[in-house]
Amino acid sequence: MKIGIMVLEGPYQHQAADSAWHFARAALARGHQIVGIFLFADGVNNANRFVNPPGERNLAQRYEELAAQGVPIVACTACAKFRGLKPDLKMEHLQLSGLGALAEYLRQAERFVTFGD
Amino acid sequence: MLMRKAPYGSVYPAEGFRAMMGVAVFELQLCVIFLDDGVYTLVKGQNPAALDMKPLGDGFPTLPDIGIKEFYAHDRSLAERGLAPEDLVLPARVVSGSEIEGILAGCTSVLPF
Numbered sequence: 245m246k247i248g249i250m251v252l253e254g255p256y257q258h259q260a261a262d263s264a265w266h267f268a269r270a271a272l273a274r275g276h277q278i279v280g281i282f283l284f285a286d287g288v289n290n291a292n293r294f295v296n297p298p299g300e301r302n303l304a305q306r307y308e309e310l311a312a313q314g315v316p317i318v319a320c321t322a323c324a325k326f327r328g329l330k331p332d333l334k335m336e337h338l339q340l341s342g343l344g345a346l347a348e349y350l351r352q353a354e355r356f357v358t359f360g361d
Numbered sequence: 362m363l364m365r366k367a368p369y370g371s372v373y374p375a376e377g378f379r380a381m382m383g384v385a386v387f388e389l390q391l392c393v394i395f396l397d398d399g400v401y402t403l404v405k406g407q408n409p410a411a412l413d414m415k416p417l418g419d420g421f422p423t424l425p426d427i428g429i430k431e432f433y434a435h436d437r438s439l440a441e442r443g444l445a446p447e448d449l450v451l452p453a454r455v456v457s458g459s460e461i462e463g464i465l466a467g468c469t470s471v472l473p474f
Contacts, residue, residue: 250472252373285376322379343383350389356470361373 247271248353249281250346252360254289255303261290264359265306268315280316280349281307283338287360288319288329291338304335311337318345362391363473364399368417369409374402377474378420385427392431392468393424394461395453396438403434403449418450425451435461 249268253260268278283290295304311317318341319334331340339345350356362381366373385391395403407416421432434453439445446455456464465471 248470252376252474284380285372323376343380344387346380347384347387347389350384350470350472351387353470356472358471358473360473361371 245271245276246279246352246354247276248279248349248356250349250356250358250360251281251283251287251290252285252358254286255295256297256300257286258361260359260361261287261303262301264357265303265310267357267359268310272313272315278310278315279352280318280345281310282346282349283307283317283319283323284346285320285323285360286327288323288327291317291319291324291334291340292329293333293335308335308337311335316345316349320346362393363471364393364395364402365397365473366402367398368402368404368407369412369414373474374399374417377472378402378417380472380474381424381429382427385424385429388428391429392433392464393429394433394435394456394464396435396461398438398442400434400438400442400444400449403451403453404444405448405450422451433461433464 251264255261290307317338321340321342368374407418432453433456436455436457
């Protein structure tokens with residue numbers, strides 16, 4: 245099945261970014277396709293390559309690894325601007341793009357799942 | 362598109378509005394359902410100047426211009442907040458919870474904000 249995902253929360257403050265990552269991994273392990281993960285609102289903070297939690301799981305790194313495996317992951321450009329996430333601060337394999345990416349994931353996905361409050 | 366939260370106090374309704382505009386221009390068909398505190402986003406005469414924010418409600422009447430024409434407001438959410446259809450910035454169709462279930466069942470995707 246083709247699955248699209250939207251993440252509305254940043255790392256650590258809420259469970260959503262963790263849950264979305266676990267969901268994506270589990271879906272891939274079962275042979276599903278992730279058409280894309282759209283990081284929206286505070287979700288863009290999961291794209292920050294300077295996330296560095298001492299002794300804890302690194303969520304930005306986890307998303308980077310998913311993207312490096314070929315899962316399209318896009319952080320909303322406007323939301324990134326609101327939060328000072330400049331392009332050179334983002335993880336290598338994550339992209340900055342507009343709501344067109346969200347529209348495209350919605351168009352491609354047979355199921356679309358949002359993680360947020 | 363599900364609008365569930367009060368217009369101010371969190372960024373979700375503003376981002377929901379932005380997502381509506383952003384997705385609609387790519388010619389995806391959208392309907393918008395307002396429920397719980399989300400019905401407040403449609404109230405006329407919002408003035409959040411003291412919050413240093415812009416009134417969110419003003420934008421909704423422009424959405425039909427970009428092809429969004431289906432608006433629903435949950436009857437109980439309106440009633441519990443003392444709101445009537447004439448208090449809203451656009452003519453949303455007032456629907457029950459079970460009608461909302463039917464509308465959602467007919468959607469390919471649901472985006473909750």
